[in-house]
Amino acid sequence: MIRRLRDAFSTGASDETMNADIRHGMDDVLAALDNVIDDEAVLTRIYARLGKDVPGPATGQGGGTAADEICARIGMLESAITTVVKARPPASFLGTVSLNTARRYLFELRNGLQNRTMTAPEAFRLLSSIRHALHEADTVLRRQHDMPLRQPVHAQIGDLRQLSTDLLGQLEDITEGVMRLFGHSDDSALILVPQH
Amino acid sequence: MGKAARNRRLRSARPQQQSAAAEARLRRDGHTGPMPAAAPATRTLMAQVLDQTEMPCRATFIDSLFPGAGSVAPVTGVTDGGEPVFDLTETRDRVPVMMFEPERMVMATDTATGTTHDLLTEALVSGGFTRVPPLALLGAMPADGWELYRTTDGVVLLDPYGGTVAEGRLTLDPEWVSDAASSRQVLVLVGPRLGIRVPPGRTLESYTADEQIKEFHQCRHKGYLIAAVVGWRGPDAGKALKWVLLRQRSLGLALPLAYVPAASFRAHGGAEAFGFTTFLPPDAPINEPSLARGLAAELTATDIDLIRPDLDRELGWICGYRPGPGSHETFGAWGNEARRHGYILVASGEKDLPTTGPDCAERAFEVLMDSVVAAVPLTPFSRSGHTERGE
Numbered sequence: 001m002i003r004r005l006r007d008a009f010s011t012g013a014s015d016e017t018m019n020a021d022i023r024h025g026m027d028d029v030l031a032a033l034d035n036v037i038d039d040e041a042v043l044t045r046i047y048a049r050l051g052k053d054v055p056g057p058a059t060g061q062g063g064g065t066a067a068d069e070i071c072a073r074i075g076m077l078e079s080a081i082t083t084v085v086k087a088r089p090p091a092s093f094l095g096t097v098s099l100n101t102a103r104r105y106l107f108e109l110r111n112g113l114q115n116r117t118m119t120a121p122e123a124f125r126l127l128s129s130i131r132h133a134l135h136e137a138d139t140v141l142r143r144q145h146d147m148p149l150r151q152p153v154h155a156q157i158g159d160l161r162q163l164s165t166d167l168l169g170q171l172e173d174i175t176e177g178v179m180r181l182f183g184h185s186d187d188s189a190l191i192l193v194p195q196h
Numbered sequence: 197m198g199k200a201a202r203n204r205r206l207r208s209a210r211p212q213q214q215s216a217a218a219e220a221r222l223r224r225d226g227h228t229g230p231m232p233a234a235a236p237a238t239r240t241l242m243a244q245v246l247d248q249t250e251m252p253c254r255a256t257f258i259d260s261l262f263p264g265a266g267s268v269a270p271v272t273g274v275t276d277g278g279e280p281v282f283d284l285t286e287t288r289d290r291v292p293v294m295m296f297e298p299e300r301m302v303m304a305t306d307t308a309t310g311t312t313h314d315l316l317t318e319a320l321v322s323g324g325f326t327r328v329p330p331l332a333l334l335g336a337m338p339a340d341g342w343e344l345y346r347t348t349d350g351v352v353l354l355d356p357y358g359g360t361v362a363e364g365r366l367t368l369d370p371e372w373v374s375d376a377a378s379s380r381q382v383l384v385l386v387g388p389r390l391g392i393r394v395p396p397g398r399t400l401e402s403y404t405a406d407e408q409i410k411e412f413h414q415c416r417h418k419g420y421l422i423a424a425v426v427g428w429r430g431p432d433a434g435k436a437l438k439w440v441l442l443r444q445r446s447l448g449l450a451l452p453l454a455y456v457p458a459a460s461f462r463a464h465g466g467a468e469a470f471g472f473t474t475f476l477p478p479d480a481p482i483n484e485p486s487l488a489r490g491l492a493a494e495l496t497a498t499d500i501d502l503i504r505p506d507l508d509r510e511l512g513w514i515c516g517y518r519p520g521p522g523s524h525e526t527f528g529a530w531g532n533e534a535r536r537h538g539y540i541l542v543a544s545g546e547k548d549l550p551t552t553g554p555d556c557a558e559r560a561f562e563v564l565m566d567s568v569v570a571a572v573p574l575t576p577f578s579r580s581g582h583t584e585r586g587e
Contacts, residue, residue: 069371081564092306092309093304093308093309093313094306094309094318095309097322098321098322100197100322100510101322103325103510103511104463104510107511108463108464111463111465112465115465117456117465117466117469118465121464125340125341127339129323129324129340129356132324136321136322144309144311147309147311149308149309153309169483190200
């Protein structure tokens with residue numbers, strides 16, 4: 001865990017570059033979230049902030065197992081975080097540390113569910129850890145948002161804060177889905193494996 | 197030597213010189229002064245400081261954090277009006293507390309917001325610890341998956357992936373051990389100034405409880421005190437906690453071997469997810485180790501990491517090892533063997549691999565037979581003999 005901190009630094013960049021990076025990043029977030037998150041209110045808010053309309057329903061959805069669908073949703077949340085934490089320079093070092101931690105836990109959860117190697121206690125531990133990291137990000141970002149900062153930084157922190165809030169909302173749906181997958185059992189074999 | 201070659205040599209030597217200069221400042225002045233975060237010298241020094249997991253610690257109780265400072269009744273609840281309910285009966289088990297006091301801090305200034313943070317504090321908070329507010333009650337939430345073990349000469353705090361975050365040497369009081377065993381959990385406090393270390397020029401006897409409390413409260417008010425309730429696991433009972441490196445031909449091995457605690461692979465589905473299989477005895481008909489799938493070893497002059505090359509570094513880093521002071525020569529020889537072959541053996545198991553004591557080789561062999569193993573290729577960068585990570 002500590003080792004990963006060493007990679008969390010960035011080099012300096014101009015405001016213009018920073019704004020362009022963030023704008024580009026938000027476009028990628030929208031692309032990642034597009035057609036996956038079914039919480040219309042969240043999607044509408046994210047798109048409205050960028051002055052865009054929510055696109056129509058996509059084709060090709062459905063058909064997977066419940067585990068596949070959960071994994072796809074987790075993957076989209078990972079992508080959303082990846083885009084903002086990779087934006088250089090980060091709007092908030094502290095906020096991105098916690099978001100990055102949440103991203104790693106999301107990856108771990110998805111990896112375990114996809115490979116059928118995860119027990120229910122481990123999945124619930126991860127969900128709890130993701131929630132903790134997102135709450136921490138939210139708390140830190142709220143505090144920073146109240147600080148007298150330059151307008152571009154202030155706006156970027158506001159966007160990050162909104163993202164962390166939205167992710168917390170999405171996590172509740174994912175938690176329900178994961179609990180359904182396991183049926184509150186310690187038995188990792190409860191995820192149905194397709195027959196060949 | 198041509199001009200270009202001379203410039204390359206100078207460039208490659210500069211980070212080591214900067215790192216050495218920063219270390220010298222640290223020894224002389226007690227701090228390095230500001231260093232650019234992206235500079236290799238900063239990374240090197242930061243890695244050294246963050247890898248110093250051994251630190252002063254103290255086992256105490258929440259009702260009496262400082263010996264000789266009196267005691268307070270524990271809070272067992274909160275009324276509807278928000279008032280704490282104190283337990284005055286003295287019949288409950290006492291809440292055991294383990295305090296860890298890192299000797300160094302790595303302070304980072306966020307250039308976007310101008311705020312300054314301690315990196316270890318932030319790493320632990322994002323991983324499960326909570327900040328202790330400057331006022332109100334002292335308490336914490338459970339940190340899932342974190343564990344405190346008793347070792348032969350103290351305690352060790354492990355994160356959910358078996359990584360050692362803090363370890364300390366101390367003799368535990370039987371009452372403390374009994375209460376920790378009864379409740380199966382311990383309140384862990386971490387902070388850079390908790391009144392444990394005796395200030396320079398002072399003695400243990402002259403460092404009063406009042407002074408210790410004052411330092412503790414200063415740390416708390418500055419926001420550097422963090423806490424978590426972690427599981428107490430008692431004696432480690434032979435559980436694998438640390439890496440062990442074995443040279444080629446030790447125990448008849450064809451390649452240099454790294455023994456890695458099984459917990460280190462937990463986040464990635466266990467070592468078996470990378471194609472690890474059980475060890476076969478030397479006289480078995482088939483004695484070729486499995487070749488690991490999707491796993492590589494990144495070796496530098498100072499450390500070795502196991503990584504998933506298909507992922508970005510933050511997700512793909514699995515675990516790593518940095519030799520302690522005095523082990524660099526052995527590590528260098530081990531690394532040279534690894535580079536010569538381009539592969540290392542990685543074995544992973546639940547039990548500690550013995551390296552000393554009677555019948556050490558036999559016991560180590562038995563542990564290896566209970567573990568899983570695979571041959572892991574070095575990354576191309578590692579094989580080329582670079583001494584620093586090319587990030």
